[in-house]
Amino acid sequence: MKINKQMRCKQKRFEVSTASHNNFTVKFANVNGTGSSSANGLFMKSIFRMGIPVVGKNYFPSNIQGLPTWYEVRASEHGYLAPSGGVDIMVAMNAETYAKDLGEVDPGGYLLYDSTWPRNILMAREDITVLGVPLAKMCNENFDNARARTLMKNTAYVGSLAALLNMEVAVIEQLLLDIFGSKTNLIEANKSALQLGYDYAKANFICPLPFTTKRENKTDGYIMIDGNATAALGCLYAGATVGSWYPITPSTSLMDSFTSYCDFFRKDEATGKNKYAIIQAEDELAAIGIALGAGWNGSRSFTPTSGPGISLMSEFLGFGYYAEIPTVVFDVQRTGPSTGMPTRTQQGDILACAYASHGDTRHVCLYPSNPEEAFHFSVKAFDLADQLQTPVIVLSDLDIGMNDWMIKDLKWDKNYNPNNGKILGVEELEGMENFHRYLDKDGDGIPYRTIPGVHPKGSYFTRGSGHNKLGLYTEDAQEYQELVDRLLVKWETAKNLVPKPIIDFSDSNDYAILCIGSCDDAIREARDTLTKKGLAFNYLRITAFPFSKEVEEFLKAHEKIFVVEQNRDGQLCKLVAMETGIHLEKLDSIRMYDGIPICSRNLVQEILNRLKEDEAA
Amino acid sequence: MSYIKKPKILRDNAKRNELGMTYTDYEGSMSTLCAGCGHDAITGAIIETVFDLNIPPHRMIKLSGIGCSSKTPAYFANQSHGFNAVHGRMPSVATGAQSANSQMYYIGVSGDGDTLSIGIGQFAHAIRRNLNMLYIIENNGVYGLTKGQFSASADIGSTAKKGAPNLQTPIDPCQMAISLGATFVARSFSGDREQLVPLLKSGLMHRGFALIDVISPCVTFNDHEGSTKSYIHTREHINEAVYTDYIHPLSEIKVDYPEGSTLEVDLHNGGKVILSKAHKNYSPVNRSDAIRSVRESDDRGEILTGLLYIDESQADFIENENTIETPLNELSYQNLCPGSEKLAKLQQRYK
Numbered sequence: 001m002k003i004n005k006q007m008r009c010k011q012k013r014f015e016v017s018t019a020s021h022n023n024f025t026v027k028f029a030n031v032n033g034t035g036s037s038s039a040n041g042l043f044m045k046s047i048f049r050m051g052i053p054v055v056g057k058n059y060f061p062s063n064i065q066g067l068p069t070w071y072e073v074r075a076s077e078h079g080y081l082a083p084s085g086g087v088d089i090m091v092a093m094n095a096e097t098y099a100k101d102l103g104e105v106d107p108g109g110y111l112l113y114d115s116t117w118p119r120n121i122l123m124a125r126e127d128i129t130v131l132g133v134p135l136a137k138m139c140n141e142n143f144d145n146a147r148a149r150t151l152m153k154n155t156a157y158v159g160s161l162a163a164l165l166n167m168e169v170a171v172i173e174q175l176l177l178d179i180f181g182s183k184t185n186l187i188e189a190n191k192s193a194l195q196l197g198y199d200y201a202k203a204n205f206i207c208p209l210p211f212t213t214k215r216e217n218k219t220d221g222y223i224m225i226d227g228n229a230t231a232a233l234g235c236l237y238a239g240a241t242v243g244s245w246y247p248i249t250p251s252t253s254l255m256d257s258f259t260s261y262c263d264f265f266r267k268d269e270a271t272g273k274n275k276y277a278i279i280q281a282e283d284e285l286a287a288i289g290i291a292l293g294a295g296w297n298g299s300r301s302f303t304p305t306s307g308p309g310i311s312l313m314s315e316f317l318g319f320g321y322y323a324e325i326p327t328v329v330f331d332v333q334r335t336g337p338s339t340g341m342p343t344r345t346q347q348g349d350i351l352a353c354a355y356a357s358h359g360d361t362r363h364v365c366l367y368p369s370n371p372e373e374a375f376h377f378s379v380k381a382f383d384l385a386d387q388l389q390t391p392v393i394v395l396s397d398l399d400i401g402m403n404d405w406m407i408k409d410l411k412w413d414k415n416y417n418p419n420n421g422k423i424l425g426v427e428e429l430e431g432m433e434n435f436h437r438y439l440d441k442d443g444d445g446i447p448y449r450t451i452p453g454v455h456p457k458g459s460y461f462t463r464g465s466g467h468n469k470l471g472l473y474t475e476d477a478q479e480y481q482e483l484v485d486r487l488l489v490k491w492e493t494a495k496n497l498v499p500k501p502i503i504d505f506s507d508s509n510d511y512a513i514l515c516i517g518s519c520d521d522a523i524r525e526a527r528d529t530l531t532k533k534g535l536a537f538n539y540l541r542i543t544a545f546p547f548s549k550e551v552e553e554f555l556k557a558h559e560k561i562f563v564v565e566q567n568r569d570g571q572l573c574k575l576v577a578m579e580t581g582i583h584l585e586k587l588d589s590i591r592m593y594d595g596i597p598i599c600s601r602n603l604v605q606e607i608l609n610r611l612k613e614d615e616a617a
Numbered sequence: 618m619s620y621i622k623k624p625k626i627l628r629d630n631a632k633r634n635e636l637g638m639t640y641t642d643y644e645g646s647m648s649t650l651c652a653g654c655g656h657d658a659i660t661g662a663i664i665e666t667v668f669d670l671n672i673p674p675h676r677m678i679k680l681s682g683i684g685c686s687s688k689t690p691a692y693f694a695n696q697s698h699g700f701n702a703v704h705g706r707m708p709s710v711a712t713g714a715q716s717a718n719s720q721m722y723y724i725g726v727s728g729d730g731d732t733l734s735i736g737i738g739q740f741a742h743a744i745r746r747n748l749n750m751l752y753i754i755e756n757n758g759v760y761g762l763t764k765g766q767f768s769a770s771a772d773i774g775s776t777a778k779k780g781a782p783n784l785q786t787p788i789d790p791c792q793m794a795i796s797l798g799a800t801f802v803a804r805s806f807s808g809d810r811e812q813l814v815p816l817l818k819s820g821l822m823h824r825g826f827a828l829i830d831v832i833s834p835c836v837t838f839n840d841h842e843g844s845t846k847s848y849i850h851t852r853e854h855i856n857e858a859v860y861t862d863y864i865h866p867l868s869e870i871k872v873d874y875p876e877g878s879t880l881e882v883d884l885h886n887g888g889k890v891i892l893s894k895a896h897k898n899y900s901p902v903n904r905s906d907a908i909r910s911v912r913e914s915d916d917r918g919e920i921l922t923g924l925l926y927i928d929e930s931q932a933d934f935i936e937n938e939n940t941i942e943t944p945l946n947e948l949s950y951q952n953l954c955p956g957s958e959k960l961a962k963l964q965q966r967y968k
Contacts, residue, residue, distance in 0.1 A: 049968075223967035237960070239953040241945040242716045244709075261963075265955040273941040275948055277716035282742040286709035289702065289739070293713025296700065297678075298946035301713060319703050409964055412957035418950055451946060452698040452714075453721050456675040461691060461699035473691065 020211040022052045022077040024088040026161065029101040030154075031094050033065030039154030040071040041404070042179070043161060046172045048224050048406065051216040053079035056224075056404045057597055062249065062342045068097045075213065081370070081405055082522035085601030088211065089164070091157055098122060110209065112160060114153065131205055133160050138196045143189065152193035159197025166208035168215065169198065221409050227371035227400035228304075230410065231330055232257035234378020235302055236265060239418050240328070242301040244279045244290035246309065249342045250398040251332035254304040284309035288316040288329065292391075295320075295327035296462060298451035300382050300418070302328040307336045307349050310356060310393075317391050318357025319464040321487075324438070324447070326385035326421070328378075329393045332401040335595045344595025345398035347517060350571035353393045354545055360484060364392045364494055365545040369520035372407035374400060377543075379416075380499060386421040388494055389449060397566070399518045399597040422448045429455040436460075437471035438483060445489030491546055498544035501551050506536035512558040513607075514540045514587075516572055518597065519564045525600035530607065537562075542572075547579055555582045560614075562607060564590045566598060621647035635671040643668045645692040650685060655807030655833030655848075656755045660692045662810050663724070663753075666817040667694060670865065677722040678714055682707040682736055685762055686728035686755035686833070705736025708743035711750050712934070718944035719935040722821060723750035729770035730760050733788045737769075740790070744797045747825040749933045751817065754790055754828070755807070757835035758846035765838035776843035789915065794828045795908045795926050801827035802907070802926040803861070806851055807834070809922075816924060818863035824885040825933045832920060856914055858899045859923035862891040882927055892924060901926055 026043070030036035040056070047054045054075045061067035074084050086106040092098055092113040098121060105111055107127040113119060115132025122130050135153040143149045162169055173191060180186045201207055232254050235243065245255045259278055266275045277294075281287040287303045294301035305313065310331050320327060335341040336348040353365050366381055368374040374396055385392040422442075429435060429450065437460040438447045447469075450458030460471045468479035469486070506527070513523055520541055527537050540554045540561075555561065555576070563573040570589035577584045590606055592598045623646055631639040643664045648657050667677065674696035681687035683704035690699045702710045707725050715723060732740045732754050743752070758771040767775075770790070771783040794802045801823040805813045813831065820827030832851050834840050840847045845854075866887030880902070882890040892901055900906045907926040914921035941948075955963075 223964050225964075225967045233960070233963075237954055239950045241948065241953065242713060244713065265959065266953070268941045271941065274939050275941050275945065275953060277938050277940050277945060279712060279716060279938070281709065281712075282738055285706060286712070286739055286742065289706045289709025290713035290716070293700070293710035293715075294717040294945075295713070296710070297714040297717035299717035301717070315703050316706065410960060412960045414957050416954075452678055453676050453718060453944075456673070456696055459675050459696050459698050461701070463699070463701035464703060465701065 021214040022075050022216060024165075024211045025072060025074045025084045025086055026089045026091065027087045027101075027104065028071040028073075028091045029094045029097050030069050030071070031096075032061055032063060032067050032069040034154070035151040036069070036093065036154045037071065039158050040073065042155070042172065042175060043158045044073045044404065045224060046162075046167060046175055047073070047075050047213060048219050049171045049175065050168055050213055051219050052213055053077065053218050053406055055081040055406060057083055057399070058403055059596065060343050068094050077216070077218070078525075078528070079218065079406065080521060080525040080600070082525060083597055083599040085599035089161070091161070092122070093153070093157070095119075112157060131160075131164070131201075133157065133197060133200055135197070138200065139193065142192065142196060148189060152189060155190045155193035156197035159194040160201040161197075162194070163198045163201035163207045164205060164209050166212040166214070169194070219406065222406050223409055224404045224406055225371050226253070226402055226404055227368065227374040227396050228254035228332065228402060229257040230371040230375035230407075231304070231378045231394065231396060231401070232261060233410065234375045235328075235382075236261045237412060238300060238379040238382035240300040240302050240382060241275065242277050242279070242291070242294035242299045244281050244287045244294070244301070244303045246281050246284045246287045246305070248284075248306045248309055250334055250402045251304040251306050251309075251330060253402065254330055254332065284312035285316070288313040288327075291327040291329070292316060292320050292325050295385070296325045296452075300386070302330065302382075304330040304332065306332050306334045306342075307352070308339065310349055310352055314356040315358070317363060318359060318361045320391040321357065321361050321363060322359075323462050323464055324389040324449070325391070325462070326389050327391050328381045328385050329391055330378075331393055331395050333395060333397040341595050343398070345518070345566065345597055346593055346595060347395070347397055347519075347566040347572070348593070349395060350516070350565070350567065350575055353395055354575055356393075362491060362546070364388060364390060364498060366392065366394045366499065367516040367543055368394065368396055368400060369517050369541065370400060370407055371405045372410065375410050377499065383419040384494075384497060387419055387446070387497060388490060389421060389446060390490075395517065397518050403597075422446055424448050424450050424458060426455050429457040432457060436469065438467065438469045438486070440469070440486050440489065443489075444493045445486050445491070446493060495546045495548050498546065498548060500548060501543055501554070502539075502541040503550065503554060504539040506531065506538050508536040509538060509558065510560070511535070512538040512540060512554070512561045513564060514542065514561050514572075514576070515564040516542050519566065522598045522600045522603050523564060526603045526607065529600060529604050535611070545575070545579075547576070552580050555580055555586070559586060560588060561586055562588045562590050562610070564592075564598070564603065566593050567591060568593045621649065623647045634668050636673060638668070638674075640664065640668050642696065643674065643694050645690075645695045648689070648692045650688065651837045653836040654685070655757065655831075655835070656686055656689050657692070658807040658810065659753065659755055659813070659831055659833055660689050662813045662817055664693045665810075665814050666821065669814075670818055670821065672722055677724065679724045679726065680707045680711050680714075681726045682728075682731035684728040684731045684760070685835075686726055687731055689726050689755070705731050705734070706739055707731070708736070708739040708748065712743065712746065712748055715748060715750070715934060716938070716940065717946045719749070719940065719942070720944050723748075724821065725750055725752045727752065727754055729754060729756045729758060729768040729790075733769035733790060737788070741793070741797055744794055744799045744826050744828070746934045747800055747931055747937070749825055749935065751820040751827045751829070753817075754830045755833040756790070756830050756846070757833050757839055758844065759835050759839040761835050761838055772845040775845040776841075778838055778841055780843070789911070790828065790830045791925055792908060792911050795904060795911070799828055799926070800825040800928045800931045801924075803827075803829045803924045804832070804920065804922045805829060806832045806855055806920075806922060808848060808852065809855075812857065812861070812922065815861045815863045819861060819884070819890045819924065822863065822884050822886050822888050823927070824929065825931055851920060854918060854920050855922055856919040857895050857922050858910060858925065859901050860893045860895060861924040864889040864891060882929055884929060890924065890927065892927075895923070902928065904928075
């Protein structure tokens, strides 16, 4: 083999320095259904196990086989978890998207492709380096069956990357052992594919590249997990027993995870029976009905869904609000409107969730920003639903729910006990003359409820039609109004119970950034970048609706606030304006809504542009 | 106030059931339906049923959707738990409630509008799950609360109050239920309490989904000449296929049946359903027979009533779900939370 097939770019951008360790983005362009995700996961997890902070973003089609799919792995010594906005190495495995993939590589970057079939088109850019590895040829020569030949191409390119990035092969091999366990033939096949790719790169390219991996210890005490899994763990640890659902991307894996955790942790030892019920409903209309029925009957219940499901559930959500029934809804948001792009992320349901249903309706919403918070907010949501006797919606999104994030180990407080709110037990009911469901005895707008079947005195009638504080049907003007006004008192109480916002002050109070959810990490990175440019920003991340007084105070204290969100219409900006006393002019809405998680690179640029415009004005 | 409390008259000599409760204890608030409404008669039959079966009121959950029929759970069993859901979606609430506590009695009351139009999906899937509940359709072929539009059960040619005939094919909940695999399907008439009460008892005690479609004329909008759901038309065209009796566990069989003329079905609660055929060739334990007989009666313009089909051998919802017998809502938190050590251990797989 000829050494140095590598075609160097004319302008070399990289110089070997400490900064070039552990800071790069590798993007894999694959065809879905070819087994690439396991190999890409292997690559990412190996970096993680080398102690280097890393994150993976999956850009996949709404399809099972044959369409383009991308996976982006970013190693970041600072632990930034948003996409970098650039690509240092493109692994171009999909002929259909070569042109697009080629265009995405940052100047000075690399493109690795399967040179079994030479592609002259890939030589079109002179500012990047093209690395050809004859993956198909090598795999055809070394593996017998067709499936293995396809799959092992993926493992082979991981091998080449390992050589190029100076990765520890032992780490990758150990991971293969952990993944495949007793399947020795798979372990052997993968190991040899890994070696093929590795050896080829070593023999043909200058290894390592100017940017490499270098062992660190920054991932001790961390795990790599997606937010649907952690939300499901939250359900498990909150003591939820009834989960209803209708499969919908990107929320499906939440129930899949809950199912597997329950299978493991929630079997009755004596009988082998389930200490839970998971019901696949006929549609979202039924899924929310089941959740409400179970919540009403005293089980902690939940249903995971996405935007279209929220639309379908809206009528029942209004029922839950008015009849005061606890349950938890997870909205793993995807791109709308309508069916939209089911496998792309967005924060497009902020308003739809806040006011879901007709009439005067408002819902408690929680906005986790990553899988760690998805776990804790999941637990919190069940407590809030019980305490406030109302549906609580947790707004996650595809980025949080389906991508692997590096988060701190989840810790469980041994002393946690569910806060089930105001429930009257046998003794209390025994001592009462009459029980009335909707009396506000404590002045906090939250009445007492009973669990059906517990005591004869606890019976009451639940209805979505007009009812008075005694729980009786009414069409009386005053009685109706008295009850809906009491719900407002409860809303005020909720402001003190929901999680506090995350506030971070900088050295200057000139500007602030406000956001919710998965915008958090891009903003953290953007603030670091802007600080280096001498522009310090205060930061408010809202974690819940209704907004607590800390949100109001922060808004009042600032003259200019950038509201960053992932939807076209500035829904968060509008919600903040509607629900607080802030003047709309103080808010500057920044919206990024193409379905890709936001990156700090674009955000910094946008903020600088806005500031420049302001100056010009 | 739009809520009328029924005066409670206490009499020393009132008949009491085994729980020491009187018939009045199982009543509800005053009905606000039209005088003569078939639904009120069904309400009366339900009260008799649960009184006779000695159901502790607070162990019973009554559910409904939207419409005249769905108002009726407020008119019986005041001491039971009620859930008046959104239109057509009572089955999902019943599913959730039953998941949380399988040890309660569940009675759903719906109408032909609530079940056969907006609720047809949930109705079908509750049957498929074999949810353990008594599901009553108070079927009058018409939308009462919105003043007289045809429902999906209106027969072709049946006329509205102002004379316009219905042109669309009707949906028969019994045929639909049998073909979907329902394990208890009956039809009755609000004007025939003698037939209705044993059916309600058998249905409530049946393990699994028990559907009783009760023709229940709407006196205000659908009781005229030309309607096939009027009192007169129903009385003239009714054809009872099977006489049903329900025998509670440990109670004596009072009626003597001629040998060989009856079929006994043992229920899971220890009770029995005694079926005596009015039609020689009718077999209420054969699905194909049942569906054919209903179909043929329909073609003749007859309304076939009685317990049309029963299958006590099928697993119900809770059994199929493999849910623990102890109600989930009674499991302690300690019994549900895996604890902090297991969480730490679990996370090794994410390292």
